[in-house]
Amino acid sequence: MIYPIVKFGNPVLEKPAETVTVFDDELKKLIEDMFESMYVAHGVGLAAPQIGLSRRIAIVDVTFKEDPRAKLILINPEIIHTEGRHTQSEGCLSIPDFRENVSRPNKVTIRAQDIHCKVFEKTGEELLARAFLHETDHLNGKLYISHISALKRDLMKRKIRKLMKAGEW
Numbered sequence: 001m002i003y004p005i006v007k008f009g010n011p012v013l014e015k016p017a018e019t020v021t022v023f024d025d026e027l028k029k030l031i032e033d034m035f036e037s038m039y040v041a042h043g044v045g046l047a048a049p050q051i052g053l054s055r056r057i058a059i060v061d062v063t064f065k066e067d068p069r070a071k072l073i074l075i076n077p078e079i080i081h082t083e084g085r086h087t088q089s090e091g092c093l094s095i096p097d098f099r100e101n102v103s104r105p106n107k108v109t110i111r112a113q114d115i116h117c118k119v120f121e122k123t124g125e126e127l128l129a130r131a132f133l134h135e136t137d138h139l140n141g142k143l144y145i146s147h148i149s150a151l152k153r154d155l156m157k158r159k160i161r162k163l164m165k166a167g168e169w
């Protein structure tokens with residue numbers, strides 16, 4: 001099943017998501033559907049609130065289907081270590097057609113559970129580090145625009161409100 005992506009303005013994107021406690025077939029199916037939905041939307045990361053579900057589940061594939069081993073499932077993830085700093089243009093499927101430079105740590109270690117409830121840790125650099133931070137932010141009700149200047153954020157929100165009024169959001 002392909003889920004439509006929830007856009008900025010929907011309150012589900014701005015509240016902390018709920019911890020996953022049941023690791024069953026329903027969760028497995030949901031994660032398969034999330035990968036399908038992410039690829040259709042041309043994304044490299046997707047968090048459950050972006051399909052309207054307030055649950056602490058995120059998926060990442062920074063290779064976009066090229067390397068099956070790059071498919072990551074992050075259930076109840078937490079960032080446990082960060083290092084360095086790097087600024088790069090960043091976007092979000094829930095804020096389509098906008099991008100801004102965002103400064104974030106360049107090396108990040110995440111701790112999460114896999115589909116079998118097993119805890120694992122993984123360290124990523126550059127784009128993968130950015131994806132870990134971006135998706136974990138989503139699960140905490142935070143969007144990447146919280147990391148840009150208030151001036152830029154207000155301008156973006158004004159443009160989005162205009163699009164909403166015009167029925168184009």
Ligand SMILES: [Zn+2]
Nearest residue numbers: 091092093094
């Ligand atoms: Zn996003």
